[in-house]
Amino acid sequence: MGLVIADDLLGRGLQRIQREIDQAFDLKLPVPDDSRASLVEAMRHAAIGGGKRVRPLLLSAVAEMYGVSRPAAVLAGCAIEAIHVYSLIHDDLPCMDDDDLRHGKPTVHKAFDEATAVLAGDSLHALAFEILAGRQVSTDPFIRAELVYALASASGHTGMAGGQMMDMVAEGEAFDLRTVTLLQQLKTGALLGAAVEMGAILGKVPEEGRSHLRAYARDIGLAFQIADDLLDEEGDEMLAGKALRKDAPAGKATFVSLMGVDGARQQAQALSQQAIGHLASHGKEADLLRALAKFIVERDR
Amino acid sequence: MGLVIADDLLGRGLQRIQREIDQAFDLKLPVPDDSRASLVEAMRHAAIGGGKRVRPLLLSAVAEMYGVSRPAAVLAGCAIEAIHVYSLIHDDLPCMDDDDLRHGKPTVHKAFDEATAVLAGDSLHALAFEILAGRQVSTDPFIRAELVYALASASGHTGMAGGQMMDMVAEGEAFDLRTVTLLQQLKTGALLGAAVEMGAILGKVPEEGRSHLRAYARDIGLAFQIADDLLDEEGDEMLAGKALRKDAPAGKATFVSLMGVDGARQQAQALSQQAIGHLASHGKEADLLRALAKFIVERDR
Known part of the structure; x- marks a missing residue:
């Protein structure tokens, strides 16, 4: 990726999880020797060798705090990344955002065709739910069922897909800050929240011990999206590996259009600091989460 | 639906499950009072008030043989029907089969738009996996995890979606009977097999006691698809509620093109009889499955 990360702990963590997630997808997606080959090639095109892997990193960072085995955390990370990747493939379709470039590569419907992109x-x-319900993730069926529930409820119409719908309607609508916040909490926040939740489920953290983790996830989720809006306004398309400056021409209300560039940047920083504050009860085992909260608002892609 | 069913047991079973699945979707899909409303309306348009509900009937018929509570079987049936309905919505998209009519109503991308259809x-x-992983289906997390695994593995690239990919490639390819059989086993058979499997999971039927049910499911799955090919060739579009006679112009190899109308009809009947034969160890508790095996090859839609 060539992503320059100031923080060593975070840099190593990102490199490690990127390698592990690529390997996991590679193992889960052998190309069959029949006419399904192009479907699996399309899945591999989208899933392997691209993306920051923020969700798997978040999940595995929480899991590691509670002593979860690395292979289990990586598999669950692969599942949540599969959901993220599927949403990008469908989002990039001509009938949705109509994007040609993703992670510096042609989008799936460009490299293959639209029908293959829908099916991939x-x-x-x-695949995400097949992984989570399989015995490789955990021998404890309660953990498997809880992981599925957390991911399914975060990604459907009451979560991510609902947020995408609001986002589509947003073009040309005069959404206020409260509506944009709800939209982003659903579109991006729900899945980031699920990453933290799934780490806690794997770590068998009791319900009552998860509230500070949920508060952390809520804050970084919003900070992440404000940073995304800032990148859309100010980012470098070469670095981002995708088309930028799409929000303003579409007349879409964003954090930047509602708060201004400076206001949005201050808000993202404040949320990042607030997220770190929620980890006060933890020692250095939460350093990766702290580094991630900083990275999310400082990244250039 | 106005579907005339000769068999009383089957007729009552279909009417009952159709009402129950409609109710279950209605409860699961309240329309929110914000810009997500049209997404949920689109889900309801596709999921409520249409479809024969063959998969939920199959699932609940097996579940009933093993004393499963009706609400649990209906919820699991709602989950498998949600997968079936999502696959129809995506299949009907312009970039896939480009169909305007489904169950006698406009397809989702016609009634709403393409982006809404993708998201719905x-x-x-x-929703399917959220239902299956939720505690309403079963208080036993092992059952929930097994249900998710059965449905996810039957619907992904190694199952239904893989079959749909083969089906797309099939247009203009000179597939032989072996390849068409594999295609159909994946495209239709995998999900019908999952319906039977999920009924057995709910009924806590041990692995070694499921082989005759799996054999039954395999036979009716193939019989179902041969009957579909016959309907495409000979059926009434008004009754079917969708466009027919699409296979031959597309140059697609089907059971009918490979075996002829008479050969295909004989094969479907033979498979239906063979399916019933697998139920020989059961008494009248399997009568609904027997009636279903007959219905599948005699239906007019």
């Missing part, structure tokens, strides 16, 4: 997204969607 | 399909996909 659907197949990654199913 | 994705949301029903997630």
Whole structure:
């Protein structure tokens, strides 16, 4: 990726999880020797060798705090990334955002075709739940069922997909800050929240011990999206590996259009600091989460 | 639906499950009072008031043989139907089969728009797993995890979606009977097999006691698809509620093109009889499955 990360702990963590998630997808997606080959090639095109892997990093960082085995955390990370990747494939379709470039590569419908892109997204969607319900993730069926529930409820119409719908309607609508916040909490925040929740489920953290983790997830989720809006306004398309400056021409209300560039940047920083504050009860085992909260608002892609 | 069913047991079973599945979707899909409303309306448009509900009937018929509570079987049936419905929404998209009519109503992308159709399909996909992983289906997390695994593995790239990919490639390819059989086993058979499997999971039927049920499911799955090919060739579009006679112009190899109308009809009947034969160890508790095996090859839609 060539992403320059000031923080060593975070840099190593990102490199490690990127390698592990690529390996996990590679193992889960052998190319069959029949006419399904192009479907699996399309899934691999989208899932392997791209993306920051923020969600798996978040999940595995929380899991590690509670002593979860690395392979289990990586598999669950692969599942949540499969959901993220499927949503990008469908989002990039001509009938949605109509994007040609993703992670510096042609989008799936450009490299293959639209029908293959629809099916590749659907197949990654199913793969996520096949992984989570399988015995490799955990021998404890309660953990498997809870992981599925957390991810399914965060990604459907009451979560991510609902947020995407609001986002589509947003073009040309005069959404206020409260509506944009709800939209972003659903579109991006729900899945980031699920990453933290799934780490806690794997770590068998009791319900009552998860509130500070949820508060952390809520704050970084919003900070992440404000940073995304700032990148859309000010980012470098080469670095981002995708088309930018799409919000303003679409007449879409964003944090930047509502708060201004400076206001949005201050708000993102404040949320990042607030997120770190929620980790006060933890020692250095939470350093990766702290570094991640800083990275999310400082990243250039 | 106005579907005339000769068999009383089957007729009552279909009417009952159709009412129950409609009710379950209605409860699961309240329309929110914000800009997500049209997404949920689109999900309801596709999920409520249409479809024969063959998969939920199959699932609940097996579940009933093993004393499963009706609400649990209906919820699991709602989940598998959500997968079936999402696959129809995506299949009907312009970039896939480009169909305007489904169950006698406009398809989702016609009644709403393409982007909403993509998201409505994705949301029903997630809903299926949210239902199965939730505690309403079963208080036993092992059952919940097994249900998710059965449905996810049957619907992804190694199952239904893989079959749909083969089906797309099939246009203009000179597939032989072996390849068409594999295609159909994936595209239709995998999900019908999952319906039977999920009924057995709910009924806590041990692995070694499921082989005759799996054999039954395999036979009716193939019989179902041969009957579909016959309907495409000979059926009434008004009754079917969708466009027919699409296979031959597309140059697609089907059971009918490979075996002829008479050969295909004989094969479907033979498979239906063979399916019934697998139920020989059961008494009248399996009568609904027997009636279903007959119905599948005799239906007019």
